[in-house]
Amino acid sequence: MSSKRVKHLSINTKLHSPLLLCSIPNNSGYLNMDAFHLSAFLLLLLSSLSSACNPNDKRALYQIKKSFNNSYHFASWTNQYDCCSGDAWYGVDCDPVTHRVNGLRIFNDPEIVGQIPSTIGDLYYLDLLLLHKLPNLTGPIPPAIGKLQNLRTLMLTDNSLSGPIPEFLGTMQNLTLIELSFNKFSGSIPAVLGNLNKITAIWLDRNQLTGSIPESFGRFQGSVPDLKLSHNMLSGEIPASLGNLDFSNIDFSRNQLEGDASMLFSAKKSTQEIDISRNLFEFDFSNVTFPTTLTNLDISHNKIQGNIPSEITELQNLQFFNVSYNRLCGEIPQGGKLQDFDSSSYFHNRCLCGAPLNVTCK
Structure with missing residues (x-):
């Protein structure tokens, strides 16, 4: 050269x-x-490549794996791969800059047996925790989860978790989604959940919850969350304060709620879905007004009286409608979307008449 x-x-x-x-x-x-x-x-x-995964996070992950008896779900969690190297560790996400574990997803594994290990609380930088379709995951939500103050998404769904919904969830101010559906949680809904200013959805459906809907759920500051509380054993009246907020989606179906629910309706709101079916509600449907954004309405299986307001024919986005098994009377308004639904949406009322029912109005 x-x-x-x-x-x-x-x-x-x-x-x-x-x-x-x-x-x-x-x-x-x-x-x-x-x-x-x-x-x-x-x-x-x-050395720099092998240490991309924070040693404290790695230690916590190995302890979680051990707590779940080294189930097959964790087969990739070995020293052969770095826990923050792409998708090398199945279900583990890391921040690309800090290399701290910020997401943990464990799902679809009946071999995972036992309770939620408290070591999960040592993954301080988690913003997503998903434990889904683990039928043998039992016991309560451990207090250690309360250490995850960076957590935004908490999804503990389709498991066999039990015990009360813990009060400490109301102190986790970064939470935007709480989904605890399809478990065996019991007791009342903690009122402190109404203190979460960033929350966009609270889904507690299909559990064994009792007591009333907290009055604090009508005082959310900041965003107004979707509320899905169906398939529980909730009782009492809906707090009137809920009428002050503009909820997008409400599902209170299949409980034992009673009294007035008309405050959930208003032409000034932007609600899309309301399902209060299979409760014990009693109010006059005649004077209810509807948001033009409404797509799904189910008030069936209650004790609601009055007639169907003609303004409902103006709802151009209505996709589902059911007022059956109530005490409604009068002629079914003609026009709009109402005749698109068959008689099963209207039958078993006191004296409704007109199409699509085969009952002539007198």
Whole structure:
């Protein structure tokens, strides 16, 4: 190789950087490699790659794996791969900058047996925790979950979890979604959940919850969450304060709620879905007004009286409608979407008449 090329590189060949030593040519070929410095460099490089996963996070993950008896779900959780290397560790997500574990998803594994390990609370940077379709995951939500103050999404669904919904969830101010559906939770709904200012959805359906809907659910600050409380054993009246908020979706169906629910309706709101079916509600439907955004309405199986307001024919986005098994009377308004629904949406009322019912109005 010509001396001209070496001169063009303008590099001091006396430098002892292994990277430079291995890349600098001379007239007789390449400079002799400084083996010691090269080895040190490679060790440093390998060390930095292997430590991408924070050791505290890695330790917590291994403890979670051990707590669940090394189930097959965790087969990729080994020293062969770094826990923050792409999707190497199944169900583990990491922040690309800090390399801290920020997402944990464990799902669809009947071999996972036992309770939620408290070690999950040591993954301080989690913003998503999903435990889904683990039929043998039992016991309560451990207090250690309360240490996850960065958590935004909490989804513990389709498991066999039990015990009360813990009060400490109301202190986790970064939560935007709480979904505890399809479990065996019991007791009352903690009123402190109404203190969550960033919450966009609270789904507690299909549990064994009792007591009333907290009055604090009518005082959410900031965003107004979707409320899905169906298939429980809730009782009492809906707090009147709920009428002050503009909920997008409400599902209180299949409980033992009673009294007035008319405050959920208003032409000034932007509600899309209301399901209060299979309760004990009693109010006059005649004077209810409807948001133009309404797509789904189910008030069936209650004790609601009055007639169907004609304004409902103006709802152009209505896709589902059921007022059956109530005490409604009068002629079914003609027009709009109302005749798109069959008689099963209207039957078993006191004295409704007109199409699509085969009952002539007198």
